[in-house]
Amino acid sequence: MDNSHNNNEANRDEETSPPVSPVSQSLNSKIASLIIYVVFELETSITEFETLEFLRTHLLPQNVRFSSIMERNNKGVLRWKRVGIHLEDHIIVPTFPNGLTRESYDQMLREYISKIGCENFPEGKPLWEVHLVKYPSLKGACTMIFKFSHALGDGYSFMRVFFKCCGRADKPSLPLTFPRTSLIKTQQQDHGNRVIGSGKKLLGLMGTCINTSYDIVETSLRIACLEDPPSAIRYSYTSKKRELLRPFNVYSVTVSLERVKQVRIKLGATVNDVIIGLLSYMIHLYTERKKKKLMEQYGEEDGLLMMNSNGATNMTLCVMVNTRVFQGAKNLDDMIKEEAWGNRSSIAFAKLPAFPNDELVNPLDFIIKAKKNMDRKKNSLMLPLLDPFLKTATRMLGQKVTNGILYKSFKNSSTMISNLIGPKEQMAFMNHPVSNCYYIVSGIPQSTTFTSVTNNDKLVVVVTMEKGFIDSELFTSCMDEAFENIFQAAFGDNQGKNDNEIKKKSN
Template sequence: MGNMERDEPLSPAGRLFLQPDTTQIINCLLGVEKPIDADAIKAVINDSVLLKHPRFCSLMVKDSCGREYWRRTEVDVDRHLIVFDKPLSDEYGSISDEDIVNEYAADLSVSSPLSTDKPLWEIHLLMAHRCIVFRLHHALGDGISLMSMLLSCCRRADDPMQQPTARGLGTSSTPRRRWSLWTLLKVVWYTLVYVLEFMLRALWLKDKKTVLSGGAGVELWPRKLATARFRLDDMKTVKKAIANATINDVLFGVLTCGISRYLDIRSPKDLGEGLQLTGAAMVNLRPQAGLQDISKLMDNDSGTRWGNKFGMMLLPIYYHRGDSDPLQFLKSAKSMIDKKKLSLEAPCSYKIGHFVMSVFGAKLASILNYRILCNTTFTISNIIGPHEDITVGGNPATYIRATSTSLPHAITMHMVSYGERADMQVLVAKDLIPDPQVLVKCFEDALLEMKDAAEAAAKT
C-alpha cells in the first residue's frame, strides 16, 4: 500500500511514448574542449536539480492491468553513468571524432532501449572523443523540458556561478494579436482546414513516394547521421530580406531549397514542379517560448509545467527545380508558416491526442500517431539553446546537438542553436538515403545561396 500511495500515473503523452510503435529516446550530444573528467561529471550530476526532480528519480512500473506509473526510488548514479575509456575507432574505423560520434548516435537510434529497472536516463562518456551523450526517454518530458534540465547542470563560461540563459526566455510563444473579425474568420477557417488534413493523414492521405519516403517498419532500418552547420548571422541576414520573417521561416526555406536540390541529384526526371512533401513538426504550447526556468518547470502551479506539452503541426514544402530564385523559397515558407501560426492546429492536435488517449487508450493513439508519420515524409524540430559559451564540470562545451530514436520517416532533422551557431542533426535510413553528407551539403549551400541573394537584394 505504501508504494501505491507514492505512485503517480504517467501522463497520456508519456504513455504514448512507451508504446512499441511510438517509443522515443532523445539523445543529446555535448562536445567538450578538454579531456573528460568522469569524477567531475559525476559530481555535477549529484549536485544538480536532475536528482531532485521526481521523474529522474522514479521507475516506470506497471500494475496488474498493465497501466504505467512512476514509482520513486533511490538513484545510483554509477548505474546511469556509462564510461567508454577506449576509442570507438576499432568499431567504426579510422574516421574523424565527429564522424565516430555520429555513427555511435546513429546506432543508438535503432533498437537501443533504456533499461526499466532504473530511471529512464543514462549518460555515456566517450572519453577518447570528448563527447558526453545524454540519453533521456521522451516519457520523462519533451525537448524543451529535457534541454532545460540539461543546461541546469551547466554553467556560463564567463561566470561559473551563473547558469546559462536561453533565447526566448520570458517572451511569449504566441504574440498577442488584434482580433479583428477578418482575423477571427481566418483563424476559424485555417483551423478547420488544417485539423481536417491532420485527421485525414491519420487515416489514408499520404505524400507521393520519392527517394526520401519512409514507411511502416523503416524505423527498424540501419541509420546514418550527418551534421549540417549553420551560422546564425547568415540566417539573420536572410531573415532581413523579407519583412517580419523569423529564423523558423529561414529554416524551412533552407529545407525546401536543400531538399529540392537533393531531389534534382537523386531523381531529376521523376518529379513534377510543386510536388508536396509534408513534415511533422512539434510545437511548444507553454506560455513562454524557448528554454524554461527549471524552477518554474518543477512548480506545478507555475503554468510552465514539466512534461510533454507540445502539439504537432504538418508543414508542407514544395519541390522546385534548381534554377529557382533562392529567396522565393523563403517567401513561400513564410507564407505557409504564417497561416499555420494563425491557426489553432497545434493546440487542437494536442487536445485530440489527449482525448483519444483518455477515451480509447494508448494503443489506438499510438496507431494513429504512427500512421501520421508513415503518411508524411520527414520530422523537423528546432530548439533554441543558450546565448553564451557554457561549461560542464568546468570543461568548455564546443557543441550541443540532438537526435532521437528513429521513426518511420527516412529522414529526421533536429536543430539546436548554441551561441552564434546552429547544428542540425540529419538522421536517415541509410538504405534509402545512402549519402546524408550530400543532403547536408545541399542544406548548407542553400543557406549560403539565400544569404548571397539577400545581400544582393539589399544593395539594389
C-alpha cells in the same frame, strides 16, 4: 506484522507514484519508441567522477522519472514506480583503438551514435543513460551523449536540467542568458487589435475559423489515411513493418545566427521560417540531383520510375511545437524556469514548399513560401485544440488509439523538424567549456529527421539519414550548398561568399 507493514508501504507507493501520461505511454510503446540524444562536445576532458556528480546532484533530483520505471499497479494503471538505482550502471564508456587521428575518431563517434541509436533501453532500468566518449572529435577533447526516452520529457524539460548546472564559459560566476523572444502577443499588439475596425476583425475571425476547420480536417485525414507518396526522402512503405530503430548517418552544419537573422529581416520572416525554407531547398536540391543520378545510371525511364518523382511535389513536414506557449509562458526564461515537467509538445503539419523539375529556382522563394504556409498555421486554433483532443480520444477510445495517432503522424508524412533555442553565451558544463552542442531523435518512422539548436550566436542544423536509403554523401553536399546559395541570393557575391560563415562537420 512485517508482511502487513510491507503491504502498506507498497500500497502507499502505488498511491503516490505518478501515473504515466497517455503521451508518454505512446512515446515508449511497441509502435513508437522515440529517443532523444543530447550531445556535448567539450573543450577539455571530463572524468567519470564528475559525470557521476552531475547525475547525483543535478539529474536525479529534477524528477522522479529519472529513478523510476513504468509498471502497472494492481488496478492496471501504468505508473512511474521508483526503484533502487546504481548510477554507475547508467554510465557507458566505449573503447576505441588508440593512436588514431581526430578525423578518424570523429567518424567513429558518428558511427557510435548510430549504433546506440539502434538500441532500446534494457528492461527493469530507468529510461536513460550517459555515454562518455573519451576520445577527441573535430570539435572537442571528449564527448558526452545523454540518451533519454522521450517518455521522460521533451527538449525543454531536459534543458532545465542542463542549464541549471551550466554556467558561462567566459564568466563562470554569471548565469546564462537567453534571447528575449516574445512567445505571445505583446500588450501593444493587443491594444492595436482592439482599435482595428470591426470589419477587419470579422474578416480575421472568419480567416481563423476557415484555417482551423481546414487544419482539423487535414490532421484527421493525416492520422487516418492521408499519406505522402514515396519520394527521394520518403521510403515506399508496404504492409511489411519496418524496424523503428534503424542505422543512420549524422551530419551537421553550423552557421552564424546573425546571418540567418539578416535573411529573416530581409524577407520579413521568422528564424523558423528561414529554417523550414532552408530544409525545403536542401530536399529540392537532393531530389533533383538524385533523379539526375538515377537517370544517368539506369536510363531516363527507369530512373524516373525508381525516383517516384511525383512525391517531390507533395511532401509534408511535421513541425514539433512547444505548447507551453499556450499555457502562459511569455518568453524563453519562463519556459525554462517553469516547473511543468513532461511532454508539452504538439505536432503541426505543414506542406514543404516545392518547385519541381527546376534546380535553378531562387532559393529565397522557398523561405517566402514557408513563411506563407507557417503564417496560415499561426492563424489557426488547431494547435491549442490538439492536446485536449488527444486526451479526449484516449479517455474514450483507449491508449492504442493515441499510440496509432502518434505513429501515423510521423509515418504518413515525409520528414520532421524540431528546434530548441539555447543561451546567448558559450556554455560550460561542470566547468568544462562546451565547443559544440546538438541533439537528435531516433525511433521515428521516417528516413530523414532534422533538429536545430541556436546557442552562442550560432545556428546548428543536424540531419539524420537512414543508411541504405538516403545517399548521405549527396545529401550532405546539397545541405552545404543550400546554406551557401541562400546567403548568396540574399546578400550577393560579396557577402554570400564571406569567409568562415559555414563551418562543416561531416559524419
